[in-house]
Amino acid sequence: MSENFNSFAIRLASTMGRKDSTTTVRHGQNGASMVPRDKQPALVVEDVMVELGGKIILEEVSFTAGPHMLVGVLGPNGAGKSTLLNAIAGLLPLKKGTILIEGQVVNGAHGQAAYVPQQERVNWRFPATNWDVVMMGRARLIGWLRRPGHKDKEAVRKCLEQVGMWEKRSSLVSELSGGQKQRVFVARALAQEANILLLDEAFSGVDVASQEELVAVLKELRNEGRTILVATHDVATLSARFDMAVCLNRHVCGWGPPDEVTPTLIEELYSAHTSLHRDKDE
């Protein structure tokens, strides 16, 4: 089939009076085999089971997220939200099931996803400026033993501008407010050039106004085609902030638009809690 195609392309090229037939062929083959990125699911989680220290944390977790999607991962403490994000990031071995990012199996961390960690897991003693933090996202793209080049510096500038932190590039990240810190980490995730962004408890310790700023940045990135997963236990703002929601309580107890998912599942998720107030976030 490809031989036919080749000869056809060469004939076509020669009739058009062009010598460079190889480019024509390459274009043709690519066009034939490539699934447009928009049609391919960005993230497939299939029957995932994760065990930590002999305890099953996640079981029978399946869902598929496309590009252009801002997903809230909802669940009470201990529901496995962080574990799910860690598994997608490739940090945890799966006992069962598969996770695909843009068609590729996640097998150990290979930089397919970018990760914004919970704030308490970052070493704030380290004196990094916002510029330094975003440049860290370039580490793998720059490669071992190499120094950042002009392209990397441009990328860092763009990413900082995109989250509105360019003016503060020389400030120490440890001196920023919670919301600003999150935006710098989002910029770092962008600098990594991954299409999947994972944010673990992005809103905890962040005041409401800054939460909205962060959401605005995330929506902009979603519009550019990225898939963003945010772990949260804030039910009240779910539908205003997210396109889709995964309700998690060891297994997936709901997956769909937040409006459809939440009312029916609040019962299961929070049956142990008497109040639905957003007291945990503040």
Next chain:
Amino acid sequence: MDILFEPFQYSFMVRALIVSVAVGILAPVMGSYVVSRGLALMGDALSHAVLPGIVVAVLLGISPIIGTIPVAIIMAILIGYLSRRTGFSDDTTIGILFVGFFALGLVVLSVTRGLPVRLDDILLGQVLGVSWGDVIATIGLGILALLVLWFFHKELVFATFDPIGAKVAGLRTGLLENLLLALLALVIVISLQAVGIILVLAMLIVPAATARLLVRRFAPSMIAGAIIGTVTAITGLYFSYYFNLPSGPSMTLVAVILFAVAVPLRRIITK
């Protein structure tokens, strides 16, 4: 002027100067990581744990630097292994191995009498006694350590600041962790000659902490630390020569005095 140059008519002082400057540069550069990762206890433990290595090296008549490297590496590996195996926190396993190795060294030392080395010099540092072989080993290993730190700077920085984020980004953080511990062991072993087992921690953390008070960013603070460390080492060396002090305590005192000066100075700078 004579006071400055007189000591260096002796070749032992020239050797001491070279080793002191090497330690003054190396220890604070490495120390920047120790300070920002909270590895002070680890550094102290590694320096005490190499005592058996020094004793064995002296027995065999080889450079103490060569003798201590394997002990430091075994110690670093054992800490990781024991923490995983027993579930104790790192500082507990570090503490256990720290005293275990140190005691082993002391026992070996007291059993083998008539060694051409004084315990005082090992514990407190006697940079005036280094040989040309030590000088060459110091320069060679020192350059190696600086090159590795230079080439892996961005990865080590990422893994220090945000180990999980670095791992997700595709960096091999476990490998980087081991690399950093190996470098720490190397720098400690080099520094032992100048400041001795007990006070290695002084050169490792004090100039680096002083630099951190005065300089905000990490890489520039490493350079500032190296400058402060060099000044500390050379000043300490003069005191050691003129007042007949062991080099470790005299360098340590200089380092701590500079730190004490930097604390109020930082107020003025940051205003």
